[in-house]
Amino acid sequence: MKDYKMETKCVQGGYTPGNGEPRQVPIVQSTTFKYATSEDMGKLFDLEASGYFYSRLQNPTCDTVAAKICEMEGGTAAMLTSSGQAASFFSVFNVAGCGDHVVASSAIYGGTYNLFAVTMKRMGVDFTFVSPECSEEELNAAFRPNTKAVFGETIANPALIVLDIEKFAKAAHSHGVPLIIDNTFATPVNCRPFEWGADIVTHSTTKYMDGHGAAVGGCIVDSGNFDWMKYKEKFPGLCTPDDSYHGVTYAEKFGKEGAYITKATVQLMRDFGSTPSPYSAFLLNLGLESLHVRMKRHCENAQAVAEFLEKHPKIEWVNYAGLPSSKYYQTAKKYMPNGTCGVISFGVKGGRANAEKMMKNLKIAAIETHVADARTCCLHPASTTHRQMNDEELVAAGVSPDLVRYSCGIENAEDLIADLEQALAQI
Numbered sequence: 001m002k003d004y005k006m007e008t009k010c011v012q013g014g015y016t017p018g019n020g021e022p023r024q025v026p027i028v029q030s031t032t033f034k035y036a037t038s039e040d041m042g043k044l045f046d047l048e049a050s051g052y053f054y055s056r057l058q059n060p061t062c063d064t065v066a067a068k069i070c071e072m073e074g075g076t077a078a079m080l081t082s083s084g085q086a087a088s089f090f091s092v093f094n095v096a097g098c099g100d101h102v103v104a105s106s107a108i109y110g111g112t113y114n115l116f117a118v119t120m121k122r123m124g125v126d127f128t129f130v131s132p133e134c135s136e137e138e139l140n141a142a143f144r145p146n147t148k149a150v151f152g153e154t155i156a157n158p159a160l161i162v163l164d165i166e167k168f169a170k171a172a173h174s175h176g177v178p179l180i181i182d183n184t185f186a187t188p189v190n191c192r193p194f195e196w197g198a199d200i201v202t203h204s205t206t207k208y209m210d211g212h213g214a215a216v217g218g219c220i221v222d223s224g225n226f227d228w229m230k231y232k233e234k235f236p237g238l239c240t241p242d243d244s245y246h247g248v249t250y251a252e253k254f255g256k257e258g259a260y261i262t263k264a265t266v267q268l269m270r271d272f273g274s275t276p277s278p279y280s281a282f283l284l285n286l287g288l289e290s291l292h293v294r295m296k297r298h299c300e301n302a303q304a305v306a307e308f309l310e311k312h313p314k315i316e317w318v319n320y321a322g323l324p325s326s327k328y329y330q331t332a333k334k335y336m337p338n339g340t341c342g343v344i345s346f347g348v349k350g351g352r353a354n355a356e357k358m359m360k361n362l363k364i365a366a367i368e369t370h371v372a373d374a375r376t377c378c379l380h381p382a383s384t385t386h387r388q389m390n391d392e393e394l395v396a397a398g399v400s401p402d403l404v405r406y407s408c409g410i411e412n413a414e415d416l417i418a419d420l421e422q423a424l425a426q427i
């Protein structure tokens with residue numbers, strides 16, 4: 001599959017059935033796997049042989065779907081997780097533990113921010129958050145001797161800031177640490193962060209990859225490019241023997257290509273158990289089969305809606321990287337020449353009250369906390385997810401009281417525009 005184009009990988013990647021085998025990816029709904037001898041199974045426990053023994057660690061359906069995403073991103077190894085949150089957590093915790101430090105872009109998903117700034121901090125991992133628009137000097141100044149990784153988001157949810165991936169990769173590599181990129185909003189169809197120097201990619205597959213609001217899930221992909229052994233002293237977890245696996249040294253035994261995902265699977269998945277169900281992986285695969293077709297339509301619809309809103313007299317501002325007026329237009333053109341995503345944010349004149357009123361009048365777009373779905377949905381953070389904040393606190397958090405997040409689905413763009421038009425006419 002390696003040499004095929006994205007569209008072919010979306011449809012056929014990860015799975016090549018043999019003669020007389022199922023055409024569709026089989027759902028292996030089994031917690032466990034049978035062996036003839038204890039010796040056979042023992043080899044799996046020692047990581048001397050590869051195979052399945054318990055679905056908390058690995059399952060054939062999940063691995064098949066992970067292999068497809070791995071091909072789409074251009075990586076060397078990948079694993080599915082039960083959610084995007086689990087993927088974000090594992091991706092960092094696999095290389096940074098108590099006493100370590102991580103540099104992260106401040107423009108990241110709220111759930112990730114909380115995971116890093118509150119929960120992982122409680123576990124002893126310190127984070128420094130830097131503006132994605134900081135200078136190289138400011139970025140370099142955020143590193144410490146105990147820094148183990150850099151984390152950012154291709155297109156931040158919900159701020160929609162487009163990351164300068166090369167700038168972050170350069171800083172990470174000059175300090176001998178990997179760059180981890182959450183590529184949820186762009187998907188590999190629109191951006192492949194490995195091509196710009198990222199080392200690890202994560203996804204909330206709950207969003208566009210699933211695309212139908214059917215299954216929560218996550219994925220981690222390794223580019224296979226980061227040379228852990230070169231920075232041995234920084235990454236003892238990968239470069240020194242693991243007593244819980246009879247002294248295996250991941251970076252030696254599995255090389256650059258396999259060490260990171262093997263360690264995350266056999267240590268983190270074993271101990272934390274954030275396993276996706278085979279059935280959820282199957283649903284995710286159905287979504288992936290049409291991802292390339294849907295992303296194109298999401299972007300076309302978002303472009304049309306953003307252009308309509310920008311000209312509307314009742315709209316104060318529109319944030320969409322596909323608009324030439326956007327601060328991120330040039331960055332998006334570089335990293336995502338075929339389009340960014342289907343999510344737009346905008347401000348309604350008259351602030352909070354009018355934003356709420358307009359949304360109440362929408363007939364196609366449903367009010368949901370979800371984004372990146374085949375069905376158009378929208379959210380008014382000030383009166384929902386961020387309702388505990390007053391207007392001043394909202395502005396400080398980058399969420400103005402009038403902000404509406406509007407996630408364009410794959411319906412007809414003229415219908416979406418007419419829906420917005422009638423809703424705006426009523427305020």
Ligand SMILES: *Cc1c(COP(=O)(O)O)cnc(C)c1O
Pocket residue numbers: 083084085086088109111112153157182184185203204205206207216217218
């Ligand atoms: C939703 C989301 C997550 C968290 O994923 P879940 O699947 O909800 O756990 C992480 N990153 C981004 C960019 C997201 O949009």
